[in-house]
Amino acid sequence: MKRVVYSLYIDIPKEDLDIFDKNLLKDGAPPTNYITKQQLKTHYDDLVASKQTYALAMGVEFKMFEYDLNFMNYQKQMQSKYPYLTAYNIVNFYKIHLLYELSKEYDEVLYLDFDVVPMKYDNFFEHWDLSKGIAVLNNNDRRTLIENVSDTSQTIRSPSSKYFNAQAMLFEKGLSSENDVINTGIIGASAKHLKDLKYFDDFDNDLKLMCDLKDGSGIFPEKVLQYFGWDNETLFAVKLKEHKVPVQWLDDKWHYFFADQGFIPEETILCHAICKNFDLCWRRLND
Numbered sequence: 001m002k003r004v005v006y007s008l009y010i011d012i013p014k015e016d017l018d019i020f021d022k023n024l025l026k027d028g029a030p031p032t033n034y035i036t037k038q039q040l041k042t043h044y045d046d047l048v049a050s051k052q053t054y055a056l057a058m059g060v061e062f063k064m065f066e067y068d069l070n071f072m073n074y075q076k077q078m079q080s081k082y083p084y085l086t087a088y089n090i091v092n093f094y095k096i097h098l099l100y101e102l103s104k105e106y107d108e109v110l111y112l113d114f115d116v117v118p119m120k121y122d123n124f125f126e127h128w129d130l131s132k133g134i135a136v137l138n139n140n141d142r143r144t145l146i147e148n149v150s151d152t153s154q155t156i157r158s159p160s161s162k163y164f165n166a167q168a169m170l171f172e173k174g175l176s177s178e179n180d181v182i183n184t185g186i187i188g189a190s191a192k193h194l195k196d197l198k199y200f201d202d203f204d205n206d207l208k209l210m211c212d213l214k215d216g217s218g219i220f221p222e223k224v225l226q227y228f229g230w231d232n233e234t235l236f237a238v239k240l241k242e243h244k245v246p247v248q249w250l251d252d253k254w255h256y257f258f259a260d261q262g263f264i265p266e267e268t269i270l271c272h273a274i275c276k277n278f279d280l281c282w283r284r285l286n287d
Contacts, residue, residue, distance in 0.1 A: 003125050004106045005055040006063040006098060007048075009114045010071060010091045011041060039276040040114060046282060047114055054118035058125060065098055082207055085230055092232040095184070096199055103191040113185040113272060117281040120269045124254070128188050133246030134197070135188035136236075137255040139181040149223050161227035164220060166237040168213045168228070169206075179237045180247070185272045186255045197245050199235070206235055 040047070048064055055062035065071070071094060078090045085093075095111060102109045108130050112118075128135045142159040154160055159181040167177040189197075207230060214228040240247060256268040259275050264284050273281055 001108065001125075002106045003058075003060040003108045003110070004063060004102055005051060005058070005060055005110045005112065006065060006102060007051050007112045007114050007116070008065045008091070008095045008098065009040065009044070009047075010067050010094070011037065012087045012091065036115075036276055039278065043278040046278070047117070050117050050285075051112055054121060057121035058123045060125070063102070082230070084211065089230050089232070092184070096232055096236070099187065099189065100194060100200065103189070103194045106191065108188070108190050109194075111184075111187040112270070115273050115276060115278075116186060117271045117273055117278065117285075118269065119256075119264065119271050119281070119284060122269050124188060124270075127254070128248060130188055130190040130193070133248045134190075134193050134240070135186075135248045135250055135254075137183040137186065137250040137257070139183050139257075143181060146220075146224065149227075154227060156227050156229040156231070158227065161224075161229070162231055162234045162237065164224050165210070165213065165228045165231065165234045166241075168219050169209055169234070169238045170241060171219060172209055172213070173238075173242060175242060179241050182233045182236045182240070183255070183257075183272075184233050184236055185274075186250060186270055188250075193245055196243055197239050198243055199239050206238070210234075 051064075052062050074094055074097065075087070075090050078085055078093065095113075099109055099111055108125060110124050139159040140163075143163050144154060144158070144160040146164070149160065163179065163181045166179040166181075170177045170179060210228070210230050214225065216225070239245070252265070253267050253269050256264065256271045258264060258271050258273045258277070258281075262280075264271055264280065271281055
């Protein structure tokens with residue numbers, strides 16, 4: 001069994017950062033993406049080392065992907081074909097593209113967002129039998145009821161936005177609109193299930209559908225439509241349902257969503273530091 005862990009760090013130029021969602025901006029504060037950019041750069045060495053150490057502890061290879069010629073070519077092709085995609089959209093589709101590229105060589109692949117910090121060295125591949133399904137987290141508990149959606153209640157990146165967008169796509173495909181809000185910050189998958197997922201097999205039509213839905217749909221009111229976009233996690237949710245691919249849901253130990261709680265539970269194995277408070281992660285590791 002050939003396995004690999006990989007991560008991706010794309011230092012998006014400041015002028016290309018997607019900062020224009022009004023609900024991502026806070027009065028008197030720099031845009032969230034500016035803060036993220038600086039934090040990832042500041043903690044770069046430790047973030048790479050933490051993943052290298054984790055892969056070494058499991059006895060598997062580790063690969064780090066960055067802003068290189070391969071990414072630049074991918075970005076150029078995507079911008080040429082889909083000019084409406086932001087740099088953020090392209091980076092997130094690229095990480096799925098890499099999942100498929102690695103699955104040509106490896107039987108099982110574990111992806112970790114660059115802001116994921118392994119806190120313990122429990123073996124992911126031994127704990128999760130990837131022959132039983134793709135291992136990801138769902139953010140279903142973070143959805144907002146449609147009646148509570150307003151002009152200021154969320155952003156294009158909110159779990160509810162992705163859920164309603166996936167609902168609309170599934171409905172247009174003639175399928176049940178029930179879906180799960182997928183978080184692709186950590187993904188464990190076998191080559192077989194990635195093939196079954198067929199993520200990119202109908203990509204042109206899927207993105208066209210996303211455009212059509214964003215321009216207007218009879219299903220949802222404008223207050224919901226305004227949050228539709230071209231999100232890799234929305235499409236992931238659609239493909240799981242469309243092709244009936246089995247899923248295993250990661251729990252808090254294996255994908256701890258570290259937002260604004262101010263602490264990391266002792267049992268945490270993989271910490272997704274979306275708050276970018278890496279100093280707390282390093283303190284915990286050094287305790």
